[in-house]
Amino acid sequence: MADQNSSDRNSLGGRVKRYAKVGRAAGGLAAKVAGNRFFGLTIDKAEHASELQAALGGLKGPLMKVAQIMSTVPDMLPEEYMTELGRLQTNAPSMGWPFVKRRMATELGPDWQSHYKEFEHQAAAAASLGQVHRAESEDGTMLACKLQYPDMSSAVEADLKQLKVVFGIYHRYDKALDPSNIHAELSERLREELDYAREANNMKLYGHILKAETGVHVPVPVDALSTDRLLTMNWLEGEPLMSFVEHHADARNALAENMFRAWYVPLYNYGVIHGDPHLGNYTVRDDYSVNLLDFGCVRVFKPSFVRAVIDLYKALRDDDEALAVHAYETWGFANLEREVIDILNQWAQFLYAPLLEDKVTTIQENGGVAYGAGVAAKVHRELRTVGGVRPPREFVLMDRAAIGLGSVFTHLGAEINWHRMFHGLIDGFDESKLDKRQAKALGTFDIPLPE
Ligand SMILES: Nc1ncnc2c1ncn2[C@@H]1O[C@H](COP(=O)(O)OP(=O)(O)O)[C@@H](O)[C@H]1O
Numbered sequence: 071m072a073d074q075n076s077s078d079r080n081s082l083g084g085r086v087k088r089y090a091k092v093g094r095a096a097g098g099l100a101a102k103v104a105g106n107r108f109f110g111l112t113i114d115k116a117e118h119a120s121e122l123q124a125a126l127g128g129l130k131g132p133l134m135k136v137a138q139i140m141s142t143v144p145d146m147l148p149e150e151y152m153t154e155l156g157r158l159q160t161n162a163p164s165m166g167w168p169f170v171k172r173r174m175a176t177e178l179g180p181d182w183q184s185h186y187k188e189f190e191h192q193a194a195a196a197a198s199l200g201q202v203h204r205a206e207s208e209d210g211t212m213l214a215c216k217l218q219y220p221d222m223s224s225a226v227e228a229d230l231k232q233l234k235v236v237f238g239i240y241h242r243y244d245k246a247l248d249p250s251n252i253h254a255e256l257s258e259r260l261r262e263e264l265d266y267a268r269e270a271n272n273m274k275l276y277g278h279i280l281k282a283e284t285g286v287h288v289p290v291p292v293d294a295l296s297t298d299r300l301l302t303m304n305w306l307e308g309e310p311l312m313s314f315v316e317h318h319a320d321a322r323n324a325l326a327e328n329m330f331r332a333w334y335v336p337l338y339n340y341g342v343i344h345g346d347p348h349l350g351n352y353t354v355r356d357d358y359s360v361n362l363l364d365f366g367c368v369r370v371f372k373p374s375f376v377r378a379v380i381d382l383y384k385a386l387r388d389d390d391e392a393l394a395v396h397a398y399e400t401w402g403f404a405n406l407e408r409e410v411i412d413i414l415n416q417w418a419q420f421l422y423a424p425l426l427e428d429k430v431t432t433i434q435e436n437g438g439v440a441y442g443a444g445v446a447a448k449v450h451r452e453l454r455t456v457g458g459v460r461p462p463r464e465f466v467l468m469d470r471a472a473i474g475l476g477s478v479f480t481h482l483g484a485e486i487n488w489h490r491m492f493h494g495l496i497d498g499f500d501e502s503k504l505d506k507r508q509a510k511a512l513g514t515f516d517i518p519l520p521e
C-alpha cells in the first residue's frame with residue numbers, strides 16, 4: 071500500500087514535471103515556427119511535429135484547451151502545430167484508484183464512499199484538468215464525477231505564462247492580430263475553469279435557461295457531493311456527434327437545429343455563451359436531442375454586446391456601413407480605419423452569410439478545408455498589410471462558437487433555413503428586457519454580472 075502511494079505520488083510529480091517540459095518545448099517550437107514563417111528558413115516540418123508530439127507525451131492539460139481555442143484565431147499558428155495539438159485529446163495520464171480514493175477523501179471526507187452506492191475505479195473519460203468517473207447514487211441515479219488533479223492551478227499559471235511567451239513571439243513577427251486581449255480573455259476563462267463550484271453554478275444557469283428546450287439536456291449537479299475541485303452530476307447517456315453524420319437528412323437537420331438552439335438561445339435570451347463547442351462537450355441521444363456538457367468555459371456578455379451582434383447582422387443585410395462601424399465599436403474594436411472596416415466586413419460577411427438569405431441552405435466550403443480557414447487566411451493576410459487589429463476580449467469566444475458550430479453544421483451537411491431559425495431567436499429583441507432577465511438569472515445562481 072505504501073509503495074502504491076509513493077508510486078502514485080511519483081507519477082503525479084512526474085506529471086507536473088512534464089508540464090514544465092511541455093512549456094519549454096512549446097517555447098522552442100514557437101521560436102522555430104516564427105523562424106520558418108517569417109524569415110523563410112526551412113525547417114523539417116515532420117521533425118517539428120514529432121518533436122511536439124514527444125514533448126507533450128499524450129498529455130491533455132490546460133495547454134490543450136488553449137490550443138483548441140487558438141486554432142480558431144485565423145492563421146495564428148501553422149496547421150501542423152494545430153493538428154498535433156488537436157490530436158492530443160486522448161490518452162491522458164490517469165489517476166490510479168489509490169490516488170483517486172485519497173483525492174475523494176480530501177474533497178468529501180474519509181467516509182466519502184458511503185455517499186455512493188457504486189464508484190467505478192477506472193476513469194470513464196479524461197477531462198482537461200482531471201478525469202471523470204461513473205458512479206451510482208444511493209437512490210440508484212447514474213452519476214458522473216469530475217475530479218480535478220491536484221496542483222492544477224500552478225499548471226494553469228505555468229501554461230498561461232508560456233502562452234504569453236508564444237503570443238509575444240508571434241506578435242513580434244506578425245502584426246495582423248494583437249493578441250493581448252486574447253491572452254487576457256483566455257487567462258480569465260482558464261482560471262475560472264479551475265473552480266468546479268463556479269462550473270456547477272453555470273450548469274444550473276444553463277438548466278434554467280434551457281428548461282423549455284426539449285432538444286437539449288443539461289446535467290444537474292449534486293451539491294452535497296461537489297466541491298470546488300469535484301463536480302458530481304447526473305450521467306447523460308449519448309453517442310458522439312460524429313456517429314450521426316451518415317444518418318437520414320431529417321435526423322441531421324433536427325440535430326443541427328438542436329445544436330443551434332443549445333448555443334444561441336442562451337446568447338440571445340440571456341447574454342451567455344458556452345465557449346467551447348468542442349466535440350467532447352456534447353453527445354447525442356437516439357432521438358437526436360443533444361446532451362450539453364462542460365460548463366467550465368462560459369462567457370457572460372453585457373446586453374449591449376448582444377445588441378451589437380444583432381446590429382451587425384442588420385448592417386450586413388441592409389448594407390448599412392454606419393451601423394456596422396457602430397457594432398464593431400460596441401464589440402470593442404478601436405481605431406477603425408477604412409481599410410480595417412472593409413476587412414472586418416469580409417469576416418463578418420462569411421460568418422453571417424447563412425443567416426442573410428431567407429431560404430434553405432447548407433453551410434459548406436469549397437476544397438474541403440476546415441470551416442472558415444480559407445476566408446481566415448485571406449483576412450489575416452490583408453490585416454497584416456494595413457497594420458493589424460486588436461480583437462476585443464468579447465470577440466474570442468463568440469468567434470470560437472461561430473466557427474465551432476459552423477464546422478458541426480458542415481459535418482452534418484444540414485440543410486436548414488438558418489435565417490428563419492435565427493429570426494425565431496432575435497425577433498422582438500429588447501436590450502433592457504435582456505438586462506433584467508440576465509441580472510435576475512445570474513443573481514439566482516450566484517454568477518457575477520459582466521463588467
Ligand atoms: N454528465 C456527464 N455524463 C456523461 N459523461 C460526461 C458527463 N460529464 C462529462 N462527461 C464525460 O467526461 C468528459 C470530460 O468532461 P468535461 O466536463 O468536458 O471536462 P473538461 O472541462 O475538462 O473538458 C466529457 O467529454 C464526457 O465524455
Ligand SMILES: [Mg+2]
Pocket residue numbers: 198350351364
Ligand atoms: Mg470538455
